[in-house]
Amino acid sequence: MNFNISSDKIADIKSSLELIIVVDKDFKNHFVQDRKLLKKAGFLGGQDEVCLLVEKNRLYVGAEHLKGASIRPAVASAIRSLIGNKSYKSIKIATYLSHPRCSASLRAMVEGVVLGAYSFNKYKSKAQKSHIKNVNISLEGHSQYEISMQTAIKAVHNGEISANATNFTRDIVNTTPDDCYPEIMANIAKELSDNSNLKCTILKPKKLREQKMETLLAVARASRHKPRVIHLTHKPKNPKAVISLVGKGLTYDSGGLSLKPSDFMVTMKSDKSGGSAVLGIMKAISEMNLPVEVHGFVGAVENMIGGDAYKPDDVLVAKNGKTIEIRNTDAEGRLVLADVLCYAQQEVKADYLFDFATLTGASVVGVGEYTTSIMGNAKEPKDIMSYGAMVSGELVTQLDFNPYLKKTLKSSIADMSNISSTRYGGAITAGLFLAEFIDDDHKDKWTHVDIAGPAFIEHAWGENPTGASGAGVRMTIRAIEKIIKNADKE
Numbered sequence: 371m372n373f374n375i376s377s378d379k380i381a382d383i384k385s386s387l388e389l390i391i392v393v394d395k396d397f398k399n400h401f402v403q404d405r406k407l408l409k410k411a412g413f414l415g416g417q418d419e420v421c422l423l424v425e426k427n428r429l430y431v432g433a434e435h436l437k438g439a440s441i442r443p444a445v446a447s448a449i450r451s452l453i454g455n456k457s458y459k460s461i462k463i464a465t466y467l468s469h470p471r472c473s474a475s476l477r478a479m480v481e482g483v484v485l486g487a488y489s490f491n492k493y494k495s496k497a498q499k500s501h502i503k504n505v506n507i508s509l510e511g512h513s514q515y516e517i518s519m520q521t522a523i524k525a526v527h528n529g530e531i532s533a534n535a536t537n538f539t540r541d542i543v544n545t546t547p548d549d550c551y552p553e554i555m556a557n558i559a560k561e562l563s564d565n566s567n568l569k570c571t572i573l574k575p576k577k578l579r580e581q582k583m584e585t586l587l588a589v590a591r592a593s594r595h596k597p598r599v600i601h602l603t604h605k606p607k608n609p610k611a612v613i614s615l616v617g618k619g620l621t622y623d624s625g626g627l628s629l630k631p632s633d634f635m636v637t638m639k640s641d642k643s644g645g646s647a648v649l650g651i652m653k654a655i656s657e658m659n660l661p662v663e664v665h666g667f668v669g670a671v672e673n674m675i676g677g678d679a680y681k682p683d684d685v686l687v688a689k690n691g692k693t694i695e696i697r698n699t700d701a702e703g704r705l706v707l708a709d710v711l712c713y714a715q716q717e718v719k720a721d722y723l724f725d726f727a728t729l730t731g732a733s734v735v736g737v738g739e740y741t742t743s744i745m746g747n748a749k750e751p752k753d754i755m756s757y758g759a760m761v762s763g764e765l766v767t768q769l770d771f772n773p774y775l776k777k778t779l780k781s782s783i784a785d786m787s788n789i790s791s792t793r794y795g796g797a798i799t800a801g802l803f804l805a806e807f808i809d810d811d812h813k814d815k816w817t818h819v820d821i822a823g824p825a826f827i828e829h830a831w832g833e834n835p836t837g838a839s840g841a842g843v844r845m846t847i848r849a850i851e852k853i854i855k856n857a858d859k860e
Contacts, residue, residue, distance in 0.1 A: 371483070371484065371502065372503065372505065373526050373530060374507065375519065375523060375526060376506060376507070377508075377509050377519065379510045380462060380463075380464045380508040383462045383508055384462075385461050385462035385504070386427060386460050387427050387428070387452075387458040387460070388462050389445070389448055389449075389462070389463040390403075390463075391430075391433050391463075392430055392432050392433070393433050393434075393512065394435060395414065396415075397415065399512065401464060401512060403428070404426055404430075411423070413432075415430075416432045417433060418431065418443055418444055420447055420451045429451070429461075431448040432444060435468070436467065436512070436513070437468045437478075438474050438478030438762075439760075439763050441466055441478045442482040442832075444482065445463075445479050445482030445486060446482040446483075446485045448486065449482065449500065449502065450486040450487075450835065452501075452502065453487070453489055453498055454499070456501050458501065458502060459501055459502065459504065460503060460505070461505055461506070462505075462506040463505070463507055464508050464511065465508065465510065465512065465522070466513075467511055467512070467517060470516070471517070473517060473524070474525075474761060476507075476525040477526070477529035478529065480505075480507075480525070480526050480529030480533065481530075481532060481763075481833070481844070482833055483505055483533075484530060484533035485537065487502060488540060489835065490838075492544070507526065509522060528658060532844050532847050534654075535840075535843050536839075536840035536843045536844055538650050538653055539646045539650030539840040539843050540837070540838040540840045542558060542838075543639065543642060543646045543825070543837075543840075544639070544837050545639070546639055547621055547622035551621045551622070551670075551672055552590075552595050552598040552670035553595060553596070555598065555619055555645065555649075555670040556598040556670060558649060559600045559602055559649055562602070562649060562652065562653055566656040567656055568604055568652060570600070571600075571603075572598055572600055573601070574596065575597065578599060581709075581713060582687075583689050583712075584688065584689070584709070585686045585687075585694060585709050586669055586706045586708075586709040588680040588686050589626070589671050589673050589699075589702045589705050589706055590672065591678050591680055592626070592676035593671075593672035595672045597670060597671045598668075598670040599667065599668070599669055599670070600645075600649075600667065601665065601667055602652045603664075604652060604655050604656050604660070604663065605663050606659070606660075606662070608661070609661060609662050610661050610853070610854050610858070611662045611721045611722065611854070612663045612664075612665075612719070612721050613663070613665070613722045613724070614665045614666075614715075614720040614723045615648045615651060615664065615665065616667045616714050616723070616724070617644040617647060617669070617725070617726045618643075618645055618669060618707055618725075618727035618728065619642045619646070619668045619671065620642055620702065621641070621642045621671070622672050622674070623641040623702065624638070624675055625700035626674070627680075627681055627682065628682060629675060637826055637828070640728060640826035641728050643726075643727075643821055643826060643841065644703075644729075644819075645668035645669065645726075646838075647821070647842035648667070648726060649666065649668065650843040651842070651843055651847060652664065652666040654847050655850065660850060660851070660854065662850060662854060665717070665718045667713065667717075669706040669709065680696060681699065682696055684696045685784045688705075688709055688712065688807065689708070689709045689716075689807075690708075690712045690809075692708075692785045692807070693786075694781075694785065694786055695781040695786070697788060701788045701789045704727075704800055705788060707725055707727060707807075708803075708804065709807075711723075711725060711807045711808065712807050712809075719811060720815060721815060722751055722817075722853065723815050723816040723817070724751070724755065724846065725804065725816070725817075725818050726819045726821060727819070727821065728820075728821055728822040728825050728826070729797070729800050730796050730797045730820055730822055732797040733820040733822045733823055736767075736797055737767045739827055740765050740823060740831060741765040741767050741823050742759070742764065742765065742821050743769050743797050743819075743820040743822075743823075744756065744766050744769070744818065744819050744820070745768065745801040745817070745818050746771075746818055747808070747816065748813070748814035748815070748816075751816065751817040752768050754853060755819065757848070757849065757852050758844075758845040758846060758847070758848035758849030758850075759845040759848075762845040762847070762848045763833065763844070764841065764842075766845070769798050770798075771798060771801065771802060775795050775798055775799050776799075776802045778799055779791075779803055786803070786806060788803070800820070801818045804818055821841040821842050824839050825839060
């Protein structure tokens, strides 16, 4: 998809279709040219409501306001409605700005175009895809606000990169476990580094044993696919900060011997969403060439059943020496993250440490399908991630750690148990478990990001299609951009 920015008025730009956003049901705006036809079609201009006027070659969509959180899903919904339609190869759209000198809405609009055009056709004999090849953006504005060509180019460039990285992540998550297992995930990372300035290191089982990553190895033991730990590095000169990202890459999770019910297994290809997000974030950071040193770590593992499977009642020793009583083999993601977090802290002394995982169903119960839970020991890194979510259109809720819940992880025979002794507060107890593997240097620099809710949904919502959403990618890019801005102010 090609984006072209022009200072020409929208009426002077040639395209096969014009996309018009009706903001706050304002049908009197000069861009809205077909009031009678829209009324006849029953178009009310509600958020994400779409109306295609074939005879006019105009596509209308409603948005509640001019901010990115409304513009992005509106544009995505409009573009999604054209998937499979071969009549339109190019579209034109004006510039929608919520504030003078602020390009966030323009960036959101571009993200909406790319995200809305996404479809996953790998396993379909007849692909339903977007046929839009060119997007022509006019700097003629919806309101009185103006933006320079240079600012517009940067906004479009960054929006396209972040959205493409999100779609890259969606592709990995949507790929079936038979086609995406730990070795394949490592190959994706290697290919990513071969085509960028990223450096890639892959740890295979021998190295994992040398690194004493025994909890990760235990989870992987019953699978015919051997585990991998991926380390991608973006290292510019004179970085403004050092950031580590850690992702749970369970390429499939059967639950192990604590076998999941069959209905719960159907979407478990999505258990690699955290690790996939880390790969997508690293792709975007490299392409944007951000002036920060960023390390992406992924624990790629498959959790299966068999005679060699780890068992409830086992006691495992994590990389930092802590012993863990296994009470449920389906609480495996935290075991993988425990070792990878320890390894990441060993390899890199970071200013910020974020981990990403589809870790708990309790998060989905607590905050809903669309929202990410974030938690940690310190306010600043949580607030930075919350800011990243707000400007990227992702939804987050901060969950406070509760010292009384920490007691529920106690074990009578080991340092701790891998699950809580209570069914309540499961997202928080999982976060408290991970906190045991954060060293003193990183204690106040770490934030846990539980994307179990929004990572994979079985119905379209906002800018997200059915299936993988790419949760965590855009908000982390925005959070890192915020870290850069804060460093510039110091």
